[in-house]
Amino acid sequence: METQRHRRRTHLDNSEAPRNRRGRTSVYDIRQMEQAAFNYDSTIDYSIYAYIGQMNIECIHCKAFKFKNETPGMCCAGGKVKLPVLELPPEPLHSLVFGNSPTSKHFLLNIQKYNSCFQMTSFGATNIIKDGFMPTFKIQGQIYHRAGSLLPFPDGDHKFLQIYFIDGENRELNKRYAISTNTRRSIVNELQTFFHQHNELVKLFKVALERMPSDGHKIIIKADKTPIGKHTRRFNAPTIDEVAIVVVGEQF
Structure with missing residues (x-):
């Protein structure tokens, strides 16, 4: 992500790229940089085409380090986003x-x-x-x-x-x-x-x-004990002496 972001900024900004007589980066120069990105040559010094400086600009709000041309509110939305301080992990x-x-x-x-x-x-x-x-x-x-x-x-x-x-x-x-x-x-x-x-x-x-039920686990139904505020028919006593439970899963 960092490389893609650097490359995108280089294409849009090109503050350090070679410029023509009017001081602007030509379309030809931009195409050359794009082609160089996909055809790497170890003998070429790419810093003259895509140098974006060092990450030494400190945010006044969150103290994060950024590059020169990054927007002020990119890291913490101008101080609106505040992350809690990370605590040191316990031993060991x-x-x-x-x-x-x-x-x-x-x-x-x-x-x-x-x-x-x-x-x-x-x-x-x-x-x-x-x-x-x-x-x-x-x-x-x-x-x-x-x-x-x-x-x-x-x-x-x-x-x-x-x-x-x-x-x-x-x-x-x-x-x-x-x-x-x-x-x-x-x-x-x-x-x-x-x-x-x-x-x-x-x-x-x-x-x-x-709390998992054992083989001797019992379920006791008290028909006369209806929770306050609940519908009475939800707690009707069963007419047979069996209880069915549906468990969703794989073999268990």
Whole structure:
């Protein structure tokens, strides 16, 4: 996005581009710059065609740095948009992300692998198109995340969110540590403890798991207990001794 924005500004402004005798950039010069953008040559000094200066202009409102010809209200709408100050992450994230130790350097170099150890959902789409051996793929339709059930099926293995509910911290740690190579068990253990204590989604799912009905779960209907302000027919007592519940999902 940054490159496209720089290129678009160069085409429209051209403040540093070669000019004709009247001091204006000719159509021929603009066409030359456009062609040069699609035919890169390492022997050409492109700074004489598309130099936009340094990002050293500070906004008087939000203190953001911008280029010389960017509009004053582009970053924060002239001070109308005010973002809250980002708080420093708690430990151990702060030391891992902002530290200078060998452990921190290792974590930042392999941060994607550590992220894979703790992902809760799998990627999904309406239609995923793969062309041969290309490393990229195309998506048609809607993008979504598969959360799945909180517990695996009897013959299944724990995956994604289900790993958070493995009985025993060591068993959970062993499962996470085996997901990605070149990770350190000590770091995975620290992050696992951190997520269990501070991640609000993990807390929410744990409460939902504890409230899941067991095989001995009972539903008691009291026909004479109608909530105040509600329509009485919504709470009519059933005429048969069965209760039907519809659950929408995949096999659960």
